[in-house]
Amino acid sequence: MLKVLKNRLEQGNRTSKYPKVPINLYNRYRGLPQINPDCDSATIKACATACPQEAIDASSCKIDLGKCVFCGQCETQSKGEFVKFTQNFEMGVANKNDLLTGGSLPALAEHSKKHFKKLFGRSLQLRQISAAGCNACEADTNVLNTPFFDLSRFGIQFVASPRHADGIHVTGPISRNMHAATITTFEAVPSPKVVIASGSCAISGGPFYGSDDIIGDLNSIIPVDLYIPGCPPHPITTLHALLKYFK
């Protein structure tokens, strides 16, 4: 018991004051990109060619955050001339089209469906579905339950059964082998329900786009309400999106 108390004292209280107090991420973190459309077209083209995810549309000078894995290659390639990543982690969106961005995103709070706020604003229970992918998305979702983020203080919980849930939170590109289980789990959630696609995989197939063995876009099999980009999304990106969309 004494050891427990000693450790407790040493550990102290580590829960983040977010969202009351802002969080600053280290300057190497890559959040919302800043895009310079006036950059010379050769550089823009070179970035588009160098992008492993084919996420850059050179003609409109836009990046598809649903495909992007935030590898930073475009920034290096253009020496920051065309793309510069900011430390802004607020990247959740309600419409898939908004992910194709010139550097700004609509405020999520205004785009959320008002009845979702009324229904789930005080208490939101989610069933997580891990549908292939690399498990980093799951790991950084789990982190929300550690003392630092302490998700449950916001009345949001991940639950064991779809029957207890208000919606699903899906990660991974939905392998062919997880197709049936994903649909079955979704159907087991009572209506009205909400669907969240988290991470580049669930939005676009992520690193695995084009593989015969995946579906690659959750929205093509279940209508998605909230998109959280990243590979994986930083836990604070997820937390921000959940709070803005439902609170």
Add this chain to the structure above:
Amino acid sequence: MANLLQINNGETVQRSLIPHLAFADFRSELLTFANNGGQVVQFFGYEDDGVLKFLAVLRNEALFVVGCDEPESYQSLTTETEKFHMFEREIAEQYGVKPEGHPWLRMVRYHENYRGKEDVFGNDYKKEDIPGNYEYFPVEGDVIHEVAVGPVHAGIIEPGHFRFQCIGETVLHLEIQLGYQHRGIEKLLPSVPSVRRPIVIEGIAGDTAIGHSLCFSQAVESLASIKVDEGAKTIRVIALELERIANHVGDLGALSGDVAFNPPAAFFGRLRGEFLNLLLTLCGNRFGKSLVRPGGVTQVMGEEQKKIIRDKIRETRPELEHVCDLLFSEPTVRARFETTGTVPYEQAEKLGLVGYAGRASGLAYDARVAFPTECYADLTANTNEKAVGDVFCRANVRREEIMHSLDLIEKLVQKDGETANDPTFDYKLAPSSFVVSVNEGWRGEISHCILTDQDGAITRYKVKDPSFHNWTGLAMSLRNEGISDFPLCNKSFNLSYCGFDL
């Protein structure tokens, strides 16, 4: 062993130099090797001008490679040693070749084979969803019952199906069926442009992004004769060790949670985050994605990053020691950890367990020591005190490795010298060549093989995550255990579903 070619880790060899045996000789060569304490690093099929061939990479104190022409069906090697069990199933599924007499020939990942041959298991993947659709190991009797879990589990974890055959509370056998995460990675890798390969590789298993990208980068560097500077090697090793610490710390937290000892569960959970944040400090991603690339690393480690790492280690080391002490000295925890889920040495050897799971059972093998890459040859090795193969030992090995890794990183950040960051996507691979790269990822031995054709294009990319060996270890650890000890056994192994499913 006259018929085997000895090779070095990460060394490019001409394919024509690899002994190509008749199948009967190949078979007996492999069996002799495996029955004399040797282990299988890789054993896989590949197509060469429309002809199916086999290749095996073996290890004892050294690495060896040998190949053969494949008969359309063959006498299974598993009947004589367990070491080939999973490899033969994988080949059967990927190429439609039957190992006759295989004692448990079942699907691995549920997919069509690469050659359009008739499916060995009689499945038609065009018609229906097959996962989970097969006959599990049958156990019958009035007092026998089965517990079936998954594919979607209760927590935020990857999908898989676990079937426990129980008599009362005691588990007679646990059958683990995976494959739900199959994304077709081995098929994808040769077909995508070189800029995409590192991204796909980092998606093999996110918690091992550094380990797998290291194997990939070393293989490509060898085939393309790319030199990597010392500074980049240092950063790569620091990253690999940070990955190891973060995962071990997280698992100790999960183990605390599974015995309902909440304070250390919370403390370890928070501490894990500190190490993920150090990876972010190095490269902008908490899992180390985007850092390691053929040619070196994408970002340098300057004084600023070194200081952050040094300070964080100084701050967390005593905390880690104290929380470990809290967990490991608690009698009720020891009562749950000790003698639970034991995989004895002989069994571990037969199954070819790797990594901490192997070391906890007394198999000393550590790829960092046996086949050192990067700057591991200059670093001290870790040794483990107690190794009887139970949950306690698998947890304790983690504690010892965390402390060892902290030492290594502290030493490495003292090194002077800046790094050139010179990753490359524009390379030409040596034609008609073969390479295998082996590293000790946090779960154990990771290896990648690349075969190139006469134009230097990749004809076969073979990935092996340590989990490929160790899932069977988890199944064995459950025999005659109480079913309520499953979470403990499971967490003490903490295997990768996606790394296995590929």
